[in-house]
Amino acid sequence: MVGIGDAVETAARPSGWRRLRRGLAACPPLVSACALWLAVAVGVALVTELISPYHYAQIDLRARLQPPVLLGGEWRHALGTDELGRDVMSRLFYSIRMSLLVALLGTAIGAVLGTMLGFLAAHFRGWIDDLIMVLVDFQASMPFIIIALSVLAFFGSSLTLFIALMGLFGWERYARLVRGMTLSAKEHGYAVAIRQLGASPWRVYSRHILPNIASALIVNVTLNFPEHIILETGLSFLGLGVQPPLTSLGNMVGYGREYLQSAWWIAVFPGIAIVLTTLSMSIVGDWIRDRLDPTLR
Amino acid sequence: MTLNKTRRRLIAGTLAAPFVSRISLAFAQSDRRPSLTVAVADLPPTLEPALELSNVGTRITYSVFDTLIRRDFLGSPDGGGSALKPHLAASWQRNGAQELVVELRRGVKFHNGDELTADDVVFTFAHGRLWGEKRTIPEGAAYFSVLEGVEALDRYRVRFRTRVPDVLLEHRLSSWASWIVNRRAYEAEGIDGFGQRPVGTGPYRARRLARDQAYEFEAFDEYFMGPPAARTVTFRSIPQLATRMAGLASGEFDLITNVPPDQIQTIERGRDVEARSVVLANSHVLVFDERGPAMGDKRVRRALSLAIDRQALVDGLWLGRAKVPASHNYPEYGAMFVEGRQLRYDPAQARQLLREAGYSGERIVYRAAPNYYTRSLEAAQVMVEMWKAVGINAALQVVENFTQMRGAGQQIGQWSNSTRFPDPLGAVWVAWGPAGEPQRRNGRPRTPSTRPAVRSSARPIRRGANSSSPRCWTPGKTSARARSSTSR
Numbered sequence: 152m153v154g155i156g157d158a159v160e161t162a163a164r165p166s167g168w169r170r171l172r173r174g175l176a177a178c179p180p181l182v183s184a185c186a187l188w189l190a191v192a193v194g195v196a197l198v199t200e201l202i203s204p205y206h207y208a209q210i211d212l213r214a215r216l217q218p219p220v221l222l223g224g225e226w227r228h229a230l231g232t233d234e235l236g237r238d239v240m241s242r243l244f245y246s247i248r249m250s251l252l253v254a255l256l257g258t259a260i261g262a263v264l265g266t267m268l269g270f271l272a273a274h275f276r277g278w279i280d281d282l283i284m285v286l287v288d289f290q291a292s293m294p295f296i297i298i299a300l301s302v303l304a305f306f307g308s309s310l311t312l313f314i315a316l317m318g319l320f321g322w323e324r325y326a327r328l329v330r331g332m333t334l335s336a337k338e339h340g341y342a343v344a345i346r347q348l349g350a351s352p353w354r355v356y357s358r359h360i361l362p363n364i365a366s367a368l369i370v371n372v373t374l375n376f377p378e379h380i381i382l383e384t385g386l387s388f389l390g391l392g393v394q395p396p397l398t399s400l401g402n403m404v405g406y407g408r409e410y411l412q413s414a415w416w417i418a419v420f421p422g423i424a425i426v427l428t429t430l431s432m433s434i435v436g437d438w439i440r441d442r443l444d445p446t447l448r
Numbered sequence: 449m450t451l452n453k454t455r456r457r458l459i460a461g462t463l464a465a466p467f468v469s470r471i472s473l474a475f476a477q478s479d480r481r482p483s484l485t486v487a488v489a490d491l492p493p494t495l496e497p498a499l500e501l502s503n504v505g506t507r508i509t510y511s512v513f514d515t516l517i518r519r520d521f522l523g524s525p526d527g528g529g530s531a532l533k534p535h536l537a538a539s540w541q542r543n544g545a546q547e548l549v550v551e552l553r554r555g556v557k558f559h560n561g562d563e564l565t566a567d568d569v570v571f572t573f574a575h576g577r578l579w580g581e582k583r584t585i586p587e588g589a590a591y592f593s594v595l596e597g598v599e600a601l602d603r604y605r606v607r608f609r610t611r612v613p614d615v616l617l618e619h620r621l622s623s624w625a626s627w628i629v630n631r632r633a634y635e636a637e638g639i640d641g642f643g644q645r646p647v648g649t650g651p652y653r654a655r656r657l658a659r660d661q662a663y664e665f666e667a668f669d670e671y672f673m674g675p676p677a678a679r680t681v682t683f684r685s686i687p688q689l690a691t692r693m694a695g696l697a698s699g700e701f702d703l704i705t706n707v708p709p710d711q712i713q714t715i716e717r718g719r720d721v722e723a724r725s726v727v728l729a730n731s732h733v734l735v736f737d738e739r740g741p742a743m744g745d746k747r748v749r750r751a752l753s754l755a756i757d758r759q760a761l762v763d764g765l766w767l768g769r770a771k772v773p774a775s776h777n778y779p780e781y782g783a784m785f786v787e788g789r790q791l792r793y794d795p796a797q798a799r800q801l802l803r804e805a806g807y808s809g810e811r812i813v814y815r816a817a818p819n820y821y822t823r824s825l826e827a828a829q830v831m832v833e834m835w836k837a838v839g840i841n842a843a844l845q846v847v848e849n850f851t852q853m854r855g856a857g858q859q860i861g862q863w864s865n866s867t868r869f870p871d872p873l874g875a876v877w878v879a880w881g882p883a884g885e886p887q888r889r890n891g892r893p894r895t896p897s898t899r900p901a902v903r904s905s906a907r908p909i910r911r912g913a914n915s916s917s918p919r920c921w922t923p924g925k926t927s928a929r930a931r932s933s934t935s936r
Contacts, residue, residue, distance in 0.1 A: 234826060
C-alpha cells in the first residue's frame with residue numbers, strides 16, 4: 152500500500168516540476184520584475200535587523216520631519232525622519248516585515264483552518280457538513296472589515312488577537328474549495344483504491360487527496376495573501392490594527408497622513424511598498440494560476 | 449461692540465487653543481449673520497452643564513449657560529485673568545465670612561421664555577444636586593461641599609451660607625460647576641432629559657443634538673448681553689486631525705480645535721485661514737495606579753516621573769509653545785504660588801531609586817487613547833522610550849476610549865487637570881480630592897489628615913502659610929507634563 156501511494160506521488164511530481172521550470176524560462180518580464188520585488192521584500196523581512204540603520208522605535212526629537220536625502224536631507228536618514236525623529240527607512244524595513252508576517256500568518260492560519268474544515272465536511276457529510284457550510288455562508292455574507300472592527304473595538308487591540316483575527320479572514324473560500332474538490336476526488340480510482348487497501352482517512356486526505364488538489368489551493372493562497380496585506384494595512388490605517396510603538400505599513404500611512412502636506416515621505420514610502428507588494432503578488436499569482444491550470448495550456 | 453463681545457464668547461466657549469478660524473461669509477437673505485461650524489475632536493455625551501466638566505463639555509457649555517459671576521479671563525493679556533465681574537448677578541455682598549447675598553440682574557430670559565429668578569438659582573445650588581450625601585452630580589462636591597444652605601430672600605435675591613468660613617465662594621460661583629439651569633425645564637425633564645434638551649440663559653439655544661455626531665445651536669436673540677454674532681453654531685465631532693484640517697481648507701468648517709503646533713504652518717498656507725495659540729491652565733498628567741505590580745513602591749513612581757524630560761517634549765512636540773508647569777502650582781494662585789518649584793528631570797536619580805526599590809523589570813504598561821489629547825500618542829511613545837532608557841520595562845498600550853483605559857489593571861493612564869478657579873482648591877483639590885475622579889472611582893479616600901486644613905479657610909494669610917498643602921500629595925503620584933492646550 153505504501154508502494155502504490157508513493158508511486159502516485161512520484162508520478163505526479165516530476166511533471167509538475169518540469170512544468171514549473173519550463174514556465175520560469177518563459178516568464179514574461181513583468182512577472183520577473185514582480186517576483187524580484189517580492190524576493191527583495193522577503194529578503195528585507197528576513198534580515199531587517201542587519202540592514203536597518205536604526206531601531207524602529209529610536210526617537211530623536213531634535214531631528215523631526217527631516218526630508219529624504221535628495222530633497223536636502225542627510226545620508227544619516229536616507230528616507231527622512233517622521234514626526235518623532237525616527238528613521239523612515241528603518242521603520243519601512245520593520246514595517247515590511249511586520250506586514251508580511253501578519254499577512255503570512257493570517258494566510259497560513261486561514262488556509263489550514265479552511266482546509267481542515269473542508270475535509271471534515273467532505274468526510275463526515277450529514278449535519279457536520281451542514282454546520283460547516285452554514286458557517287461558511289455566514290462568514291461569506293458578512294463584510295469582514297465590520298467583524299474585525301467590532302472585535303478590535305470591543306476587546307482592544309493586541310498583536311495576538313489581531314493575527315488570530317486575520318486568520319479568520321478568507322478561511323471560508325478554502326473550506327468551500329476543499330470540500331467540493333474532495334467530494335469529487337474521493338470517488339476517483341486512486342482514492343478508492345487506497346481506501347480499499349485499508350489506509351486511514353487521515354492518510355488518504357493528507358498524503359493523496361491534498362497533493363492532488365493543492366494547485367487550486369496555491370492559487371487561492373496567492374489571491375488571499377495580498378488581500379491580507381490590504382486588510383492589515385486598512386485596519387492599521389484606521390488605528391485598529393498594529394499599534395504603536397510597533398509599526399506596520401498601514402500604521403505608517405495612518406500616522407503619516409496628518410503630515411501629507413508638510414512631510415509626505417512618512418506616508419508615501421510605505422504606500423509605495425503596499426502597492427508594489429500587493430500588485431506583485433497578484434501578478435505572480437495570476438501567472439502561477441495560468442501555469443498550473445491545465446485547461447489554459 | 450456686541451459682535452466683538454460675542455465672538456470672544458465663542459472663542460472662550462470653544463477653549464480652542466491653538467485653534468484656527470475661517471470666518472465664512474455665507475449670509476442668509478434675511479439674517480446676515482454667519483453660520484459657524486466648529487470641528488472638535490470630541491463631544492460630551494450630554495449637555496447637563498455641571499455633569500460635563502471635561503474640556504470637551506465646557507467649551508460648549510459656555511455658549512449655552514451663564515454663571516452668576518463671571519471670571520474675566522481676558523482681563524490679563526495671556527487669557528489667564530482672574531478678576532470677577534457681574535454676570536447673571538448684578539451685584540453681590542458679603543455678610544461675614546460665611547454668608548453671601550447675590551442680587552440678580554433683572555429681565556434675564558431663559559431659552560424657554562422664563563425669566564431668571566431666585567428660584568432657578570436656589571434650584572441650581574439646592575441640596576442634593578451639587579452637594580449633600582446623595583447628590584445627583586458626584587463631582588459637584590468638589591466645588592460646593594462647603595455649602596450649608598441656599599435660600600431666596602425675594603424674587604431677585606439669594607443668600608448662600610457656608611458651613612465654615614470660605615473666602616473662595618465668589619470664585620466657586622464663577623467656575624465650571626455653577627452654570628444656572630432653568631428650574632421648570634429641569635424638573636419636568638429630569639437630569640437625563642435636561643442633558644438632551646438643555647435650557648439656559650446663554651447666547652445660543654440648542655436646536656438639534658445628535659450624540660457623538662453634532663450639536664447644533666441657534667442664536668438666542670433675547671440674550672441679556674445682546675444678540676449673538678452668529679446665526680447658528682454647530683459643533684461637529686471629527687476625531688481625526690487630518691479630516692479637521694481638510695474640512696477647514698475646503699471651507700466645510702469655520703473653526704477647528706486641537707491643532708498641534710507643527711501643523712500650524714501647513715494650515716496657514718490656506719487662504720483666509722488664521723491660527724491662534726493660547727496657553728491654557730490645563731496640564732496633561734499621568735495617573736499612576738498603585739495597585740499594579742511594581743507600582744506600589746513610591747520610589748518606582750518617583751523614578752517614572754524623574755525619567756521624563758518634559759522640556760524635550762515641549763520643545764520637540766509643541767515647538768516650545770507649551771510650558772512645563774511647576775507641578776500643581778500656578779501663578780494664578782496668587783499668594784499661594786510657590787516660586788522656584790519645578791518638576792525635575794534626573795535620569796541618574798531615577799536609576800538610583802529603581803535600584804533602591806529593588807525593581808526587577810516588572811512590566812509597566814502605559815495606556816493611551818489616540819485622539820483625545822492633542823499629540824498624546826506621540827508623547828506616550830517618547831515617554832515609553834525615556835522610561836526604557838533608565839531601565840524600566842515600559843510598554844505602550846493603545847486603547848479606544850476611557851472605559852478601556854480605566855478598566856482593571858491600569859498602571860499608568862492619561863488625564864489632564866484644569867485650574868477651575870485660581871486657587872489650589874480649584875485645581876488639585878477638585879481633581880484629586882475625595883470628589884475627584886480617581887478617588888470616586890476607586891472608592892477609598894486617601895487624604896484624611898489634610899482635609900480640614902485644605903478644604904476651606906477664612907483668612908487668605910493663613911492659607912498662604914499653608915502653601916505646602918499640595919505636598920500632601922504623594923510626590924510622583926501625579927506628574928504634570930506639559931501645560932498646554934488640550935482637554936479633558
